Structures are given as C-alpha cells and as structure tokens.
Amino acid sequence: MARATTTSDVFNAVAEPKRREIVVLLAASKPQTVGELVGSMDLAQPAVSKHLAVLRSVGIVNVEKRGKERLYSLNPQSLKPLHDWVHPFEKLWTSQLDRIKRRAEKMAAERAAKN
Amino acid sequence: MARATTTSDVFNAVAEPKRREIVVLLAASKPQTVGELVGSMDLAQPAVSKHLAVLRSVGIVNVEKRGKERLYSLNPQSLKPLHDWVHPFEKLWTSQLDRIKRRAEKMAAERAAKN
C-alpha cells in the first residue's frame, strides 16, 4: 500500500504547507480570485490551481465563476473533523496539573543533563 | 519538488490514519508497549514500529526502555501547533450569524436543484 491520496482526507489535504497558506488567505480576506492568490503566494499559477483543485475535491473551498475569473471561498465547516480530532487533546496540556507535571519533568531533565 | 516527508511536520505525521489511531490509543490508556498496540490494531508489528518511529521523530510520542519492552507514551503538547492552526476557524462555523448564512445557502441550493 502506498501513501494516501491528498484528496482522500481533510488531514492529507491540509498537510501541505502551501495549501494551508491558501486556507489562511481565504479566511483572512473574503472570496478571492486565483490571480489574487497567486499574487500573494510566491508560487506559479498552475501550482496554485492544482492546490485549489485538491482543496476543492475535499470540500475545503468553493468556486464561483465570475466572467473569466473564478472566485474561491473558504468552507470552514470542512475543517471541523480536524478540529474535532485534535481538540480533545487540548485539556492534556492546559490543565494546571499537567503544567506541574511538565515542569517537574523539565527539572528532572536538566538535573540529568548536569550529571 | 516531491511531497513533504511524513517526519517533516506534525501535520504530515498525523495525516496517516493508523498513526492517528495510535495517538488515540495512547491518549486513552496510559503508556503502552508496542505489543499492546499491535494487539489492538490489526497491523503487523513492523508496521506499527515504523509508525511509532515517525511519531517519535516529530515528538508526538516518547519512549522509555523497560527490559526488552518499550513503553510508548503520548506527548500531547506536540499537537498544539495543529490545534493552534485549526482552532481559529472554529468561530467561522459556530457563530449564530454563520449558521443563518449556511441555512440560507442550503435553501438556495435546494431551490436550484428543483429547477
């Protein structure tokens, strides 16, 4: 078996940094044209279009035709599975008890480093 | 340029379903042996060991030698970057305003489907 497709999953789609960048850009400013995205991305147009195709295929972005341009917009709900998976882990590092634990471990590590 | 390494990033490491499964298993029950993980995973031991190696290399899990066994434990903080990236998007789908917006879009889509 080989590596999973980038289009198989929100997790895989978003594993690529440039695609995350696109998501952030679309979240910051409202619907944008491919050209606008290219303008703010240091990546050639074909590459951007391909990334957009991946994001489209997993439902992260929507397209709307507007003359010869295409307006891409973010579909935030699509990121919910990612959020739902990672969110429960938050309590494992925010609890007071855990912060004490980490502090102790850190001190132990420093102690060990001196010997 | 090819696809990024699975060990290059928490995002890439966690893009693989089996590795997410391991993370969940380690979060549920405390430190576990490779054998225990294999026992609850429908995947051969070498494959599990390799996934653990990937998770180790990005700091998602820690190992501790215990005789001939190795105890793997979760390092939850390592997931923080993932959480920090996705969390801001939550408000885009939980706000009352946005729920109304989605509702309207859905109705428009149904209307369009009838025509």
Added chain:
DNA sequence: TTGACATATTCCTGTATCGACATATGATAG
C-alpha cells in the same frame, strides 16, 4: 473572427511513502 486575458490540464522527473516479508538487534532466563 481574432486576440488577449484568466485559469485549468497534461507531461515530466525526483522523491517518498506504506505494508508485507525477512532479518537484525537487544535483553533476559536458564
């Protein structure tokens, strides 16, 4: 129709999986 512009698609190359299988390493008991 023709040309110009915006975007998508195709082809190519180098690289990195993932799992199965076989084998190496390492620790412990007897």
Added chain:
DNA sequence: CTATCATATGTCGATACAGGAATATGTCAA
C-alpha cells in the same frame, strides 16, 4: 553461552505526489 521473546531495521513493489514548462480551455472585447 544459547534460546527466546520484544522490537527495530532493511528490501521490495506499487503508488502518489509537487512543481516546472508547455499547452489547452474558456471568456470577453473590438
């Protein structure tokens, strides 16, 4: 020391990228 158990590592085959370059598609204006 040797056999055994737990885990790690290496090899192989099929697969899938990501970006560059070239080209196709589609839309508008004159």
